[in-house]
Amino acid sequence: MxxxxxxxxxxxxxxxxxxxxxxxxxQPSHLEVYTIGASMxxxxxxxxxxxxxxxxxxxxxxATETARQPLLDIMARxxxxxxxxxxxxxxxxxxGQRKAVFGALIAPLQQSGLISQEEHKxxxxxxxxxxxxxxxxxxxxxxxxxxxxxxxxxxxxQTSVLAMLLEASKQLKHYFSDYERNxxxxxxKRLQTEQSxxxxxxxxxxxxxxxxxxxxxxxxxxxxxxxTS
Numbered sequence: 001m002x003x004x005x006x007x008x009x010x011x012x013x014x015x016x017x018x019x020x021x022x023x024x025x026x027q028p029s030h031l032e033v034y035t036i037g038a039s040m041x042x043x044x045x046x047x048x049x050x051x052x053x054x055x056x057x058x059x060x061x062x063a064t065e066t067a068r069q070p071l072l073d074i075m076a077r078x079x080x081x082x083x084x085x086x087x088x089x090x091x092x093x094x095x096g097q098r099k100a101v102f103g104a105l106i107a108p109l110q111q112s113g114l115i116s117q118e119e120h121k122x123x124x125x126x127x128x129x130x131x132x133x134x135x136x137x138x139x140x141x142x143x144x145x146x147x148x149x150x151x152x153x154x155x156x157x158q159t160s161v162l163a164m165l166l167e168a169s170k171q172l173k174h175y176f177s178d179y180e181r182n183x184x185x186x187x188x189k190r191l192q193t194e195q196s197x198x199x200x201x202x203x204x205x206x207x208x209x210x211x212x213x214x215x216x217x218x219x220x221x222x223x224x225x226x227x228t229s
Contacts, residue, residue: 006067007042008035008105009114010141010162015171016115016133029095032102033088034169037212039071039105040087041161041205048072051204056081070104085211092215106131142175149184157198160188161205168213 005013012035040057043049048068050060059076062069074097075087082090091098109115114134141162148159163184166172172181192202 005141006039007045007158007162007165008038009109010158011035011038011165012106012109012115012131013133013138013141014162014166014175015169016131016138029092029098030169032098033091033215034165034212035102035105036071036091036098037084037088037208038161038165039068040084041165041208042158043068043072044205044208045157045161045201049075052081054081054083055204055207056083057087067104067108071101074101083211084208085215088212088215145184146176146180149187150180155187155191157202157205160191160202161209163188164206164209165212168209 015031015034040049044051044057048059048061049057052058057075058081059072062072062076091101106115110117114137116132116134117130145159145163145166147153148155149163163172166175167181167185172184176184191199192206
């Protein structure tokens with residue numbers, strides 16, 4: 001686990017400027033949803049959220065830092081608890097709230113200079129803004145993954161979840177060779193079979209991550225069908 005960085009912040013640092021192309025490999029809406037999902041999972045690990053017997057997220061505490069408060073407020077105001085896939089669908093369908101929550105979550109990274117916004121031109125003419133991650137801090141996160149999952153020693157839940165999020169969002173392959181990636185996934189699979197109470201949580205988290213990808217894929221398919229009809 002890397003001290004001082006939340007799971008969603010680590011995810012953002014890795015995902016921004018993925019691979020040598022210096023471009024995001026996720027659609028903006030998927031990037032925002034994955035970052036929100038990462039925050040929910042990290043708050044679950046911290047005890048700010050909990051899962052009931054139906055695998056629905058419930059707010060356990062509203063006492064947190066400003067960056068996560070907009071997300072917690074939305075979840076606390078919900079008429080009833082929702083599973084991860086339902087929250088993903090909610091935020092996909094409520095773009096204004098999704099962008100506001102995403103903006104709040106990455107604000108600490110922007111304020112510290114770890115992520116900045118740069119102007120980029122498409123076809124050398126059309127100006128657009130894109131995010132750029134601090135190279136040194138980005139590498140620190142990637143090397144942290146390498147150190148814990150490819151070397152002997154303990155593996156934190158946060159590091160495991162980050163690797164699972166990167167694999168589900170198809171980003172892990174941009175930073176590790178096929179051999180390294182397969183070794184990391186094999187170790188994660190072994191860790192998931194452990195009987196300790198701590199690692200039993202990973203089974204629930206893995207399902208939540210799968211729900212993020214499934215709901216996002218469905219939404220992308222609907223959007224594509226609508227655009228071509």
